[in-house]
Amino acid sequence: MTARLPLAATAPEACQLTVTALGRYAPAHVSVLLPLHDRLRRVAATGSWQIFATLPLHTGLAGRVFVSGRAETVRPTSDEPTLPPDVCAQTCVPLLAPTGTVVGVLTLDWTEPVALPAWQATAEQVGARLGARIAQLGGPPKESRDEKLLRHAANLTAAVDEAGLVDAAVDAARDVSGLTSAILLLARPTGLRLVEPEHPHDAPGDLECRIRRSLTRHQSHPTLERLTAWVHERGAAYTLAEDGTVGLGEQELPLPDGVGTLIAVPLGPAETGGLLLVADELVRRPDPTTVNLLELLAAQAWICLDRLRSLAGLRKRAGSDPLTGLRHYGSFGERITDTTPGRTALLAIDVDDFKIINDTYGHQAGDQVLVELARALETALRQGDELYRVGGDEFIAVIEVGRPEEAAGIAERLVTAARRVGRTISVGVAVQNDAESPERTLRRADAALYDVKRDGRDGVRLAAA
Template identity: 60%
Template structure:
């Protein structure tokens, strides 16, 4: 193999390349005439190595995370690497089942900064040392040409949308999701402002604000915040009734009445895209102070973004409902055993009081008037007890007519006073309750504290019911 000829053939046309992609494609095509290797060039675009030219492989990896596989390792270290037996490399990215050896070298700019990698993989015997020298020389010349042409290609809008869609999918909260969607709308559209207006209930509201919003976005949010809910509803209804819309960038044409708040804020360019269903979704508004003409592709990308945002938002809301159902008693809406056990596990000795509550004569109500009457009684009592507790106190239903309140107090007498307030609230419903109070001792397991509260409750029952008893043991 005449490696000097390989270098000449691969670089002779390089000065004529008009784009970085064209330069990479010529290098790969020329190399393929001299070796049966699977060849690929990956350039760093945003946060990943993206394959921009390849040949000789049944399959290539479109993107590779930094540090993944040999190409990722080479990009992370800036040092060439050769593997004579890929079966011994646990991080090898297979492109063909017959690949035996792999060589990867960094592509550097003239200042020595990494901009990508050149990767070659062979299925048969190969002189890796000779090919490494050749590949490094080619990578050096390619890096210089790429820089002369303005550097690696910018991330396309489709690639941006894919990256942002991944971030939205990973969002753990509704706020994180809406913030990610707004960031994506600005980035993909190249317009300066993005606002999400969400449907009620109880009334339309503005979605999260992310980062430091620009002046136009701040003015739009302020105008919309001062606009009545009826006008906001019209904005949402318009988008859902007529579909996505955008300005043509022509001066001298007044906005429709629905968009007057945006015009007052200074918006001269606007893309409006419906999000989700009218009763639960909203509208994505992307705007700019400049008088521009958004192309249909931009609108299509915003529609794709809105669809992804709604799918993620609907998933988060569904998960929240399922978690609420799993953690709540379906009859009273109070939290039940699982959350209660988690709460008492964090009890503070001498400060966290457990109030074990039992409805007096509840079995007689069920036996005399039926279970529906008993259920109504439990719901009414639950609301009454919740209303008598302080902000931050917690009430749980742990079974049947048994409730437990978890409260933070400074001394036992304070817990007793709150318990007495609960008995008074129960009396106002026409029923009575008995309460046992216990505060955890240092080092005492939560289960033991609850047992002492139950024992105090039984003593309150024996004392004639409709009373409070404090555990002193």
Template identity: 60%
Template sequence: MRVDHERIIRDGTARLSMASTVAEACQWTVTALAPSTPATISVLLEVHDRLRCIAATGSWQVFSTVPPATGVVGRVHTTGHAAVITDLGADPNRLPVRPDATSEVCVPVPGSTGRPVGVLDLLWSQPADLMAWRDTAERLAERLGARIVALGGPPAETRSEKLLRHAAALAAAGTEQELRHAASTAARDVSTLSTAVLVLPGHHGPQLCAPTTVPDELEARVRATLSAAGPEALARMVDLAHRYGAGYTLGETEQSATDDHAPLARAGVRTLVAVPVNSGGDAGLLLVADARRLRPDPTTVNLLELLAGQAGSALDRLETVARLRERASSDPLTGLRHTGPFGERIAAAAPGRTALLAIDVDGFKTVNDTYGHQAGDRLLVRLARALEGALRQGDELYRTGGDEFVAVIEVNRPDEAVRVAERLTAAARRIGRTISVGVALPHPDEPADHALHRADQALYRVKREGRDGVRLAAA
């Protein structure tokens, strides 16, 4: 069948001139092409940071969004150069839209600056005059781009789409700082307000989270005002939100702020949305504010509530992961770190500066045999606390075996390490037990495990000489 490409262009141009929305312009472009070809046709436009399918025909499934530079469509959008592919099976970038597709023509849709705002894509499963279709597609894409510019550009991301995107960012946050940044960014983006401040549970009540970016002028004033108001003022705001739910300002008229929110009004806040945040059963708060008098609609507040709920769940997840990591790296009986972290620590030992103190409990087997293992466990816990209390700030204590401990300390001279070891033996005596300690400082180029072996040898010498003492390993 002979294709009248000029008629397609005329028909498409006429339809585009009547389009009142970008979505209509895309759909009428597809409609102008569809009667003349069995190809699968789609128009994808850049929305936020992805290509979104705005209009399409003729396939079992189309991808709603495509990440940047993915597939032929992503390549064409990124480079701005059309692609004509005669053998799709040999193209590793093809998107699996039509399993029977054999060829493809993809052209950029130009924007006002010449940079593509999207692509027009055609897929065939039977022979076609690809070069003729490329010319037609490029001419029609140029007219589509002009109409999109006239209508104000590609469609904006909806608030629901924003919410989904930000929810994914919250779920992917690997640290609390990343999570706080994602939550604040999401709150500002979804609400269109300028400032977002997160208040989370702390050991001594609600705490104002540190900013993750340089704060704007209003946020800086809000933070300074809340810090000056003190934890009791924060606690009242948190209690208010959790007792009655999210609240928001109707900012079209000047009204007096409540006593609880008066500090924010003094800081220059004229519009405020306060949303409760729950984390591990504790109460937090998301404050989203602006210096302008605005009127947040209930839908915006609902979206912020959903974001706050997602942020609370993500915080719980991070805290659970942190607890699991702590358990994985700690001895469950004494709470001390065990052999895994110890191996990493001694591998980083600084020759001449790091001392290894091998510690063994004297007569521990007798305790177990005479009083039972529960008594032995209680002794190990008491001893671990006593040894920790005798160490200096920055010194580290590990449990490496049943009644075996190792302290890793930083020193300037060997005699300093011996003095720390003597403090440990004194601490053991204060709880009615004795320990034997061997001390070694790694030599330059000496593997850390060799230095630990020398500390063990010094410990065994203490044992042979009567226990309850300290020995520095021979150089």
């Protein structure tokens, strides 16, 4: 191995040569892992069925040895996770450059009993020589553009909400382009709006912060709307600063001084999508591949954003009444599992004479009454109060109060709101007692509601504690 290592032209070739040499003499599965971004990538291994994969830097024995720079040997009886069935021990040593920097990890999964201390010493010598050769060759191989694009595509796909997606898209645009600043603008009902990342992996630089401040001041600037339409019509484009101004499509953009390079990439359809802007202080003419990669990232970001919006719409429809838009009985069942005795009040609401409305004017008229009442009752409630439709003409409000009289006062506001739209309602109010189940509280509210019905409707009754 010592004689052949100098002949290796690349780091992966040196790793494979080492693995092949060790594999001839060691009764073990041998592999070498090199760092790639925030993971360790297995670049060479013995065995026909070896899986070439990556793992997080801090995962398992290999991750620990990479971080610590100290060799370790473990057996199935140690505190390590269970080793594979045919492995009786595992040796892991760092690949050390002459400077002492860890550039990778060498692992041996032993399949036969051996003199482990002697083999660990040999593996450490091998690791030092392989590490020195990798350092001579310029260090571990860099992440290719294809690998970088796939990593960012996976991050976009893994985003669980719009904020996480924006963070991933901004980080990806900076990383893939090599430029310092990335800004995302999305179409909103009020026009094109700047979207601020919440927890980006890479901190924005000074230029990006100044661009964001400028765009925030000019979000309704017609130039941005025209630029978005222009880019969506013609595709991604870039511009270089001339005489201190930056423009695209004959539009001078409302950007701060210091922008040398600007790439504009369309995101989704013009009407509902947006615009990805990537910039740098230096005048750096981007190569076509960079622009194409940004287009691919923007396309993936839009696919993920559209999926998240569709899922959010489905969740909303699944949790709401299609007629009134209020949350329905299933959502109410989930809500009352999180009540506070002494503070949570349930208001059982019933529309007076609703059957007569349906029988006289038809169900379409009855539906219209429910919609009007739902809007009126929502308006009468305070911010944070919740209204549910749990039956044909039955509603329940869940509110937090300081005392029972406060709950009764809110119920009176609901009765007044119903009268304003020409209807009347009956409301039963119950505040949850200590050690009382929400279901029991609801039964007391229903009982108070029926007391109102018996007394002539159009009123409020507070249930006894």
